[in-house]
Amino acid sequence: MTETPLKLLKREACPVCRFTDTRVIYRRRFAEDPVCEYLCLWYRGKAPIARFGDSEYVVMECPGCGLLFQRDVLDDEGLALLYGSWINPEASAQRNPIRARREGLAIARRVHALGSFLDKQDGPATVVELGCGWGNWLLMARAFGYAAEGIEIDDRRREFVVAQGIPCCRTPGELPDASVDFVYAQQVFEHLRDPLDVLRSLTRSLRPGGYVHIAVPNARWVKDNLKKGQFVGPRGIRRSLNPIAPLEHVNAFAGESLQVLGRESGLSVYRRRATFPPARALQDYVETIPRFLYGIVHGHAATSLLFRKE
Numbered sequence: 001m002t003e004t005p006l007k008l009l010k011r012e013a014c015p016v017c018r019f020t021d022t023r024v025i026y027r028r029r030f031a032e033d034p035v036c037e038y039l040c041l042w043y044r045g046k047a048p049i050a051r052f053g054d055s056e057y058v059v060m061e062c063p064g065c066g067l068l069f070q071r072d073v074l075d076d077e078g079l080a081l082l083y084g085s086w087i088n089p090e091a092s093a094q095r096n097p098i099r100a101r102r103e104g105l106a107i108a109r110r111v112h113a114l115g116s117f118l119d120k121q122d123g124p125a126t127v128v129e130l131g132c133g134w135g136n137w138l139l140m141a142r143a144f145g146y147a148a149e150g151i152e153i154d155d156r157r158r159e160f161v162v163a164q165g166i167p168c169c170r171t172p173g174e175l176p177d178a179s180v181d182f183v184y185a186q187q188v189f190e191h192l193r194d195p196l197d198v199l200r201s202l203t204r205s206l207r208p209g210g211y212v213h214i215a216v217p218n219a220r221w222v223k224d225n226l227k228k229g230q231f232v233g234p235r236g237i238r239r240s241l242n243p244i245a246p247l248e249h250v251n252a253f254a255g256e257s258l259q260v261l262g263r264e265s266g267l268s269v270y271r272r273r274a275t276f277p278p279a280r281a282l283q284d285y286v287e288t289i290p291r292f293l294y295g296i297v298h299g300h301a302a303t304s305l306l307f308r309k310e
């Protein structure tokens with residue numbers, strides 16, 4: 001029995017600056033190692049390699065903005081399979097209680113940090129999370145007194161968030177214009193087929209003076225690492241290829257590309273890091289120092305920018 005081939009959509013122009021003279025810097029068939037080995041291990045045998053046929057994992061470089069991106073990306077049907085079934089939703093909902101508590105504390109700190117720029121206005125700010133998953137950040141934002149709303153493409157996660165009493169739409173285009181004070185996008189933009197279109201929609205939904213926080217994996221070393229072709233291995237370190245992980249991390253924000261994405265959407269950079277407010281407690285700094293020093297030696301795992309709409 002032959003399985004239906006998966007449909008891949010081709011992105012020839014840069015999805016950030018729309019430059020068309022992009023170039024291929026790496027290509028392998030999905031069914032060929034090291035890409036095949038990575039897909040089998042990462043999705044624990046759930047990704048149907050045979051359905052990729054002769055399709056290729058192709059990494060392009062944009063000389064216009066520095067973005068590295070996967071040319072061939074899954075269509076809506078493929079994405080629904082990837083996020084709904086290859087990555088097991090039940091498994092991602094179940095959490096180790098100790099890890100859950102640590103993550104909860106980290107989320108609380110990030111939400112607390114919003115006060116340094118959101119509490120200057122009258123009344124509770126409206127905050128939106130793009131790609132809100134099971135809504136952990138939104139629940140914390142609501143507990144801190146913000147009016148919280150989610151955007152989530154996966155039906156089961158979205159319904160779960162709505163059941164907690166938090167409004168949640170499927171795409172950013174559904175948000176009313178000029179209604180939002182802050183958008184939180186933590187490790188989302190590297191997954192998007194058309195990041196510029198999404199950020200422009202989000203910018204439309206922002207009130208003048210509103211903010212967008214975007215954090216993405218640090219793609220600074222991706223080009224060098226592709227020469228070694230090692231996809232399997234620890235994440236968050238300099239030699240990792242996680243920032244350009246096949247099928248999922250389709251945009252790797254190297255060079256100035258994240259700033260360009262903001263600029264092309266009508267935003268300006270307000271802060272380089274949204275999560276380090278000046279009033280942060282000494283204890284927080286002490287806890288962060290080992291990770292910070294590790295980042296200096298091995299490379300920071302994420303790039304994060306806070307944009308503002310003028």
Ligand SMILES: [Zn+2]
Nearest residue numbers: 014017062065
């Ligand atoms: Zn570009």
